[in-house]
Amino acid sequence: MKLRRLMAIGMTVALTATMFSGVSVYAENSDPEPFKIGFPWDTANTDPTWISIYNNVKAAVESAGGELVNVVTDNSADGLIDNISELISRDVDGILFMPASDSMLPAVDAMCADAGVYWGTMFRTISDDDIREAMYDSEWFAGGCNEDDETCASNIVKSMADMGVTDLGVINIAKGDTSSDLRDKGAAEGAEEAGVNILNTTYDITVTTDMTKTIESYIAAYPEMNGILVLGTYCGGAIPTIEKALADHGKAGDIKVGRIDFETTLGDYLKEGTFHVSYGGQQQIDPLVSAVILVNKVIGTPIVEDGPTNIITPYLELTTADEADQFNEYFLGDEPVYTSDEIKEKMIKFYNADIDMDYMNDLISTFSIADVVERHSK
Numbered sequence: 001m002k003l004r005r006l007m008a009i010g011m012t013v014a015l016t017a018t019m020f021s022g023v024s025v026y027a028e029n030s031d032p033e034p035f036k037i038g039f040p041w042d043t044a045n046t047d048p049t050w051i052s053i054y055n056n057v058k059a060a061v062e063s064a065g066g067e068l069v070n071v072v073t074d075n076s077a078d079g080l081i082d083n084i085s086e087l088i089s090r091d092v093d094g095i096l097f098m099p100a101s102d103s104m105l106p107a108v109d110a111m112c113a114d115a116g117v118y119w120g121t122m123f124r125t126i127s128d129d130d131i132r133e134a135m136y137d138s139e140w141f142a143g144g145c146n147e148d149d150e151t152c153a154s155n156i157v158k159s160m161a162d163m164g165v166t167d168l169g170v171i172n173i174a175k176g177d178t179s180s181d182l183r184d185k186g187a188a189e190g191a192e193e194a195g196v197n198i199l200n201t202t203y204d205i206t207v208t209t210d211m212t213k214t215i216e217s218y219i220a221a222y223p224e225m226n227g228i229l230v231l232g233t234y235c236g237g238a239i240p241t242i243e244k245a246l247a248d249h250g251k252a253g254d255i256k257v258g259r260i261d262f263e264t265t266l267g268d269y270l271k272e273g274t275f276h277v278s279y280g281g282q283q284q285i286d287p288l289v290s291a292v293i294l295v296n297k298v299i300g301t302p303i304v305e306d307g308p309t310n311i312i313t314p315y316l317e318l319t320t321a322d323e324a325d326q327f328n329e330y331f332l333g334d335e336p337v338y339t340s341d342e343i344k345e346k347m348i349k350f351y352n353a354d355i356d357m358d359y360m361n362d363l364i365s366t367f368s369i370a371d372v373v374e375r376h377s378k
Contacts, residue, residue, distance in 0.1 A: 032299035032350055035066045037291065038087030038095040040073035040080055047236055048264055048332040053287045057096065059336040060291035063343035064299055064350060073097075077104040084108055084119075094118040094142065094298040096291055101176065102128040105135055112140045118297050120144040122290035123282075124178045125310075136308055142297035143308030144290040147282045149179050149260075152315045153186030153231055154193070156258055156279050159317075161194035163276055165227030165256050168196050169218040171211075173232040174204040183231040183260065199225055206234050208241045215245035230259035240265050243274055260315070264332060267324030281316035281327070284337045285367055289313055289360070292347045301349035304357060311360055316369055323369055330372045337372050 041054055054070070061068045069092055073083045077100040087095050088111060095112065099105060099121050112119045121144035126132035135141045160168065170187060173180045184201065191198050199222045202214045211233070218225055228246075230238055239259060246252045252274045262280030269275030293309045296302050303309040318324055331337060338346065346363060349355040 031065050035064075035093040035295075035298050036069050036091065037061045037066055037294060037298070038069045038071070038084070038090065038092035040071050040075075040083035040087070040095075040097050042072055042075070043070055044072055048328075049262070049283050052284055052332050052336070055334070056284050056288035056336040056338075057291045059338065059340045060288050060343055060347075061295060063292075063340040064295050064348050066295060066298075075100060077101050080104065081107060081111075084111055088112070088115045088117055092117060094120065094294045096120050096122060096144075096287075096294050098122050099124045099178070102126050102131045102178065105131055109135060109138050109140060113138065116140075118142045118294060120290055120294035120297070121146075122287045123147070125182075127178050127181070141308050142294045142302070143304070143310045144293060145286045145311045145313045147179075147286065147313055147315055149182035150186035150189070152260060152279050153183040154190035155186075156229065156260060156277060157187050157190030157196055158194045159277050160227050160229060160256055160258050161190075161196050163227075163256050166196060167199055167222065167224045168227040168229055169199050169215075169222060169225050170201040171205060171214065171228070171230045171233055171238075172201055172203050173234060180232055187229070187231060196227075201231075205238075208235060208237055211235050211238060211241045212245050215242055216249070219245075219249050219251060225255060227256045227258070229257075230261075232260055237263075237265070239263055239269060239275060243269055246274070262318060262324075262327055262331075264328055266318065267321045267328065270319070270321040270324055276319070278318045279315040280318065281331065281367075281369065282313050284331050285364070286313045288336060288338060288343070289347070289364065292343060296347075296349050296355075299348075299350055303349060303355060303360060309357070309360075311357075311364065313364060314367060316367075318369070326369050326373050330369070330376055335376060337367075339376075342375070 039057055043054055058068045069090055071083045071086055073079050080097055080100060084095055108119060118140050120142040125146040126135060205211050246255055256276045258277040260279050262278050266275055266278055289311055344351055
């Protein structure tokens with residue numbers, strides 16, 4: 001590992017000299033030294049989104065000749081700490097994970113610093129000011145991606161208000177999760193701006209029986225409810241479960257339904273007119289770019305030279321059955337949203353000296369369902 005660190009320093013020096021000379025980086029077709037990226041992820045989960053997340057991270061790591069090392073996780077703070085310890089013992093050079101909380105990050109950084117291992121995050125920002133400052137000062141924190149959850153939640157509430165929603169029942173992942181809390185905040189802001197009444201929010205539903213009970217309790221308690229919004233959930237088949245509960249009570253189509261995070265069944269309900277709007281797509285681009293950030297750091301060509309690289313990845317809006325069908329085919333298939341060859345050419349600084357924050361932000365700004373379809377339907 002120490003040898004790879006010295007090689008990485010040499011790569012950075014060579015890259016800097018090459019950038020100033022205006023010549024393409026590593027014209028002699030060299031490649032980075034071999035490296036390994038650890039990835040705690042539930043590869044036993046058969047949900048297409050879960051599988052696509054793994055495939056996109058794998059493509060990013062392999063684009064620079066790296067090896068992805070997986071351990072199965074439950075994504076809890078304690079579980080992730082154990083996972084990271086195991087991955088360090090397996091001699092990885094970097095670790096990418098989805099933090100369960102800000103409070104776990106100092107322990108992760110200490111473990112990685114002791115081992116000389118870089119680490120990065122996906123899907124989450126660091127909300128705690130003191131922890132964020134400490135992590136940003138760490139030489140081992142590569143950075144990562146997150147979405148603007150607050151703005152997204154505000155926008156989807158306002159979109160549903162434009163559809164006539166005035167009284168909204170809400171479902172979200174567990175309180176205390178960074179993303180959950182930001183989505184709560186954004187939904188409240190959007191509701192206040194659009195004049196929507198949030199009737200109730202239920203948290204941490206993980207099984208369909210609890211989802212059914214929640215929807216039925218909302219129908220019974222709030223006869224005025226004309227909208228249901230899933231800000232987030234780890235319950236598989238959330239939308240089919242909600243749709244069945246609404247249909248069983250004669251409410252399908254009368255109550256507008258929206259959610260953050262796409263799922264495979266949305267097209268069917270959009271065709272029927274019983275589902276109405278979703279914001280998502282970040283499930284694929286976020287982990288891919290987060291892995292790119294970590295890979296660039298590990299091989300010695302960081303996107304940002306001084307400090308971590310943090311990129312805001314977009315939410316895409318889905319409102320038609322055609323868009324849903326395209327998403328299912330091009331985002332949830334075997335091929336990642338950027339292939340390994342595309343990542344190597346467009347996102348690995350070792351091979352492309354033009355890459356910096358402005359370049360990456362410009363690239364990400366072009367990402368859309370239509371963009372992926374155009375690139376991969378040829």
